[in-house]
Amino acid sequence: MKLLRYGPRGQEKPGLLDSQGAIRDLSGIVPDIADAVLSDAGLARLREVDPAALPAVGGNPRIGPCVGRIGKLIGIGLNYADHAAEAGMPIPKEPVVFCKWTSAVCGPNDDVIIPRGSTKTDWEVELGVVIGRACKDIDEARALDYVAGYCIVNDVSEREWQLERGGQWDKGKGFDTFAPLGPWLVTRDEIADPQQLDLWLEVDDRRYQSGNTRTMIFGVAQLVAYLSRCMTLYPGDVITTGTPPGVGMGVKPTPIYLRPGQTMRLGVTGLGEQLQRACPAD
Known part of the structure; x- marks a missing residue:
């Protein structure tokens, strides 16, 4: 479904x-x-x-985030070896975990607001994993049984706040509108293997990201099991599982970042597409 x-x-x-x-x-x-x-x-x-x-919905309604009442939005960093390389960081030995505030969640086609004064707002297409039932200390072999389904997440990131302003990554990851979610929650029975999905992202029709979830360092089952040892996962919690190479920060010789008026289009096999316009803060 x-x-x-x-x-x-x-x-x-x-x-x-x-x-x-x-x-x-x-x-x-x-x-x-x-x-x-x-x-x-x-x-x-x-x-x-x-x-x-069921009643048909007419017109062209706004599509909201595909999950309601999200309790936790958990990010995984540097989960593709080639992305770690473009970021100039070592391949992690354990998952790199950070938080995106739930106030960052928005619809898949809503505007993304560039924070006031930002010159380093970046894009990251990712596979989102939606938890379907509570789990704590589960093993990897059973981990996917606790997944309700999958969705697209754009893990929008402000790199100055993430990497140059002290503290942890959370600040640069959690600005309002920095987590477009959807358009759909595709139930797990429709995704035969979450480690065989293509991901891609374009800015103004130029493709920057192309990857496949098979190159994840830590797969979906590993991540769900690992996180369940750190915390209880509840229905509606969302894990955003990392991005393949091609982010703006990694463009050589000069990084490229989002500017107001630009458009991001992104997708994941079987999960639909997102389309966002970058807008300045009021």
Whole structure:
């Protein structure tokens, strides 16, 4: 299934994408794409619903973040060896973990706001992993059983605040609008192998990023198991799993960063596409 949320910011309704690519309203069935709806039982209930029996959503509504009431948005850094190389950093021996604040979450096609004074706002296409049921201290062999599904995340990053302003990465990763999520939550049964997905990103129609999740240093199952040893993961928590090479910071000889008015387009195999315009802060 491809689940989504649509409507004005803060008033999103749950929806389902039918086989014809039309949005069907799920608000008469579930309150949101969140909490217990993400469990195996909750998703099984939705699979029993005939999409043709659901109200069709007309027009061209805004698509919101595909998960509601996200508790934790957990980032993984330097998880592709070639990206670590372009960043001039060693390949990590354990996952590099940081936080993106949930206030950074926005819809997949919402504007991305460049922070006031920023000259180093960067892009990162990533595979997002949505947790479906609580897990703590699980082993890698069972880890994917706790995944509800997958989505696209643009891990937008302000490199000066991330790397030059002291402290940890979180500051540069957590500005408002720095986590476009969606367009869909694709349930795990539709993704045969999360380690065989192409990722790509373009800025103003120039392709900068092309990669595949098979080159991750730590795969999805490893990450879920590892993080479950650090914290309890709950339904609706999202893990954004790292980016392949091609970020603006890595362009040689001179890095390239986002400017107001530029457009990012990005996608992951089977998970749809995102389209964002970079805008200045008010």
